Amino acid sequence: xxxxxxxxxxxxxxxxxxxxxxxxxxxxxxxxxxxxxxxxxxxxxxxxxxxxxxxxxxxxxxxxxxxxxxxxxxxxxxxxxxxxxxxxxxxxxxxxxxxxxxxxxxxxxxxxxxxxxxxxxxxxxxxxxxxxxxxxxxxxxxxxxxxxxxxxxxxxxxxxxxxxxxxxxxxxxxxxxxxxxxxxxxxxxxxxxxxxxxxxxxxxxxxxxxxxxxxxxxxxxxxxxxxxxxxxxxxxxxxxxxxxxxxxxxxxxxxxxxxxxxxxxxxxxxxxxxxxxxxxxxxxxxxxxxxxxxxxxxxxxxxxxxxxxx
Amino acid sequence: xxxxxxxxxxxxxxxxxxxxxxxxxxxxxxxxxxxxxxxxxxxxxxxxxxxxxxxxxxxxxxxxxxxxxxxxxxxxxxxxxxxxxxxxxxxxxxxxxxxxxxxxxxxxxxxxxxxxxxxxxxxxxxxxxxxxxxxxxxxxxxxxxxxxxxxxxxxxxxxxxxxxxxxxxxxxxxxxxxxxxxxxxxxxxxxxxxxxxxxxxxxxxxxxxxxxxxxxxxxxxxxxxxxxxxxxxxxxxxxxxxxxxxxxxxxxxxxxxxxxxxxxxxxxxxxxxxxxxxxxxxxxxxxxxxxxxxxxxxxxxxxxxxxxxxxxxxxxxxxxxxxxxxxxxxxxxxxxxxxxxxxxxxxxxxxxxxxxxxxxxxxxxxxxxxxxxxxxxxxxxxxxxxxxxxxxxxxxxx
Numbered sequence: 001x002x003x004x005x006x007x008x009x010x011x012x013x014x015x016x017x018x019x020x021x022x023x024x025x026x027x028x029x030x031x032x033x034x035x036x037x038x039x040x041x042x043x044x045x046x047x048x049x050x051x052x053x054x055x056x057x058x059x060x061x062x063x064x065x066x067x068x069x070x071x072x073x074x075x076x077x078x079x080x081x082x083x084x085x086x087x088x089x090x091x092x093x094x095x096x097x098x099x100x101x102x103x104x105x106x107x108x109x110x111x112x113x114x115x116x117x118x119x120x121x122x123x124x125x126x127x128x129x130x131x132x133x134x135x136x137x138x139x140x141x142x143x144x145x146x147x148x149x150x151x152x153x154x155x156x157x158x159x160x161x162x163x164x165x166x167x168x169x170x171x172x173x174x175x176x177x178x179x180x181x182x183x184x185x186x187x188x189x190x191x192x193x194x195x196x197x198x199x200x201x202x203x204x205x206x207x208x209x210x211x212x213x214x215x216x217x218x219x220x221x222x223x224x225x226x227x228x229x230x231x232x233x234x235x236x237x238x239x240x241x242x243x244x245x246x247x248x249x250x251x252x253x254x255x256x257x258x259x260x261x262x263x264x265x266x267x268x269x270x271x272x273x274x275x276x277x278x279x280x281x282x283x284x285x286x287x288x289x290x291x292x293x294x295x296x297x298x299x300x301x302x303x304x305x306x307x308x309x310x
Numbered sequence: 311x312x313x314x315x316x317x318x319x320x321x322x323x324x325x326x327x328x329x330x331x332x333x334x335x336x337x338x339x340x341x342x343x344x345x346x347x348x349x350x351x352x353x354x355x356x357x358x359x360x361x362x363x364x365x366x367x368x369x370x371x372x373x374x375x376x377x378x379x380x381x382x383x384x385x386x387x388x389x390x391x392x393x394x395x396x397x398x399x400x401x402x403x404x405x406x407x408x409x410x411x412x413x414x415x416x417x418x419x420x421x422x423x424x425x426x427x428x429x430x431x432x433x434x435x436x437x438x439x440x441x442x443x444x445x446x447x448x449x450x451x452x453x454x455x456x457x458x459x460x461x462x463x464x465x466x467x468x469x470x471x472x473x474x475x476x477x478x479x480x481x482x483x484x485x486x487x488x489x490x491x492x493x494x495x496x497x498x499x500x501x502x503x504x505x506x507x508x509x510x511x512x513x514x515x516x517x518x519x520x521x522x523x524x525x526x527x528x529x530x531x532x533x534x535x536x537x538x539x540x541x542x543x544x545x546x547x548x549x550x551x552x553x554x555x556x557x558x559x560x561x562x563x564x565x566x567x568x569x570x571x572x573x574x575x576x577x578x579x580x581x582x583x584x585x586x587x588x589x590x591x592x593x594x595x596x597x598x599x600x601x602x603x604x605x606x607x608x609x610x611x612x613x614x615x616x617x618x619x620x621x622x623x624x625x626x627x628x629x630x631x632x633x634x635x636x637x638x639x640x641x642x643x644x645x646x647x648x649x650x651x652x653x654x655x656x657x658x659x660x661x662x663x664x665x666x667x668x669x670x671x672x673x674x675x676x677x678x679x680x681x682x683x684x685x686x687x688x689x690x691x692x693x694x695x696x697x698x699x700x701x702x703x704x705x706x707x708x
Contacts, residue, residue, distance in 0.1 A: 068522035080380025119369030
């Protein structure tokens, strides 16, 4: 893996001056992932915050080739680019090789883009799919997605007399990808940037489809002071809310096991979207979230042991 | 010298054969009746190694067009094919393909839209896409479907055009019936379409591009759309040039509006697709009885050759427009409304009638064509008749 010193010499492919919010995780994540590419890169981006903030005509923040097609089809668009690359190389009319990268938010991935992603995985296109998971439709104003955490406030899961934020657990995107038997899948966080870059390198070298599911803090949607994004992402890892692990050809590996796991309250309490959980009478929800996190962590450890000999 | 090679092919087999000869870089497609057999045959060419094409067997038509956009943006000569619900599912992407000015060719085998579900032909699918910024060409038979598929590649990629092209022909009647098709040699086809050299490509490492950028209030969306409309208007002339150059290699002549027996015609039939044959048959019969009738066959529906229609139709006494689709809530079918617009302002315009026919594959029987002529003759005698008629209905018209 490239050292920090080497990485520092590489050129950022996402230029400064984009209009993402201060404190947004997306630009940090995208820059880190693209730094890991040793080949030129083509990005296919779904509609969302990143797209509207980085391509305001006649400006662009992209120093690599970039296409925005629509919301639900970053994976399908990447399929087409990869097919073109393949045929040009097969015919011998193109010497350059590229890393094809699809980037979408959780709305564009877990929800509306899931079918296209499934198809592209099954067809075994050689591309890296990056999900910037901020747990809601932030670009349209913080509506819930199937990645929104249980209990979280969103503009379509408001807190009222009957409902106390989102009622359902999140979808498990990593397991969805694992079920497609793609060569490389990872859960990552910008708080652990060397882990993220190492995973991006692995994804680029996977020789087949790869998924990087990256936690992307959102100050607007999560309701935290803009300087706290990385701190909160780190807390997600330290509380096991967002474990850092990878699945390589079906073999699970937990990359970071916190020495002392913090209680989920530490993750919840810094975010305004969970504020109502701390009101008297909602203790059961915090307990339920803790139980779920513990259960998932236990399950993940079992998967790691069970697949260690694969 | 032209050596003629004639094959007996279904419309879909003729198009699959054209695709083989074109040898596109990327084909992304999803099965749907009645388009399926094109892709089945083409898959066999791929399986046999007879083409270099990267065939992407996508999981939906939405992804077919999405992947086509990715491939075309990456500089690949890209073709897809669909019908009916498939085209409807692509709807969002059709606008993006034309908005990004990507020269994708789509072969649409016309089929009705649900509900009720029906697999047979009408033109609702392509008419639903008429405002999507695609060039739309209609075909009467397998020969035209073969020729137009080849022509579409050259037209879409022309630097003055750079727009996606949709070739339309009738499901089953053309797609599945065996017809006489004169084919060109592979070399002729390759020579005709030439090598595709895109001006911009995602796969040019020295010239990175941003495609599909965001534009908002204060931006250039409005100007951009104007330019796009000018491009499709200008494509009409390019289309005719390409038809003319195709004639040189095929000895088959095409026009953006096809006209037959028009010069002295007093009553003119206008129709798109396979039923041109039935109308032609009838016109010959009417002419033998001294009724001066003529035929206008729709070739290019988008761009619509407005001036040509006006010139051809303005001196007629009556024009009978046959629409194989409806625009619910509007008075008459899309072709009818379009032609009414073309005739606006003509001094002493012809009487214009609209006949809705053939929805969901309903046959247009010859005596129904007689009835449409009778209605027209009544009107010409001064009787008051409705402008829009649904013919071949099972229940008697009231």
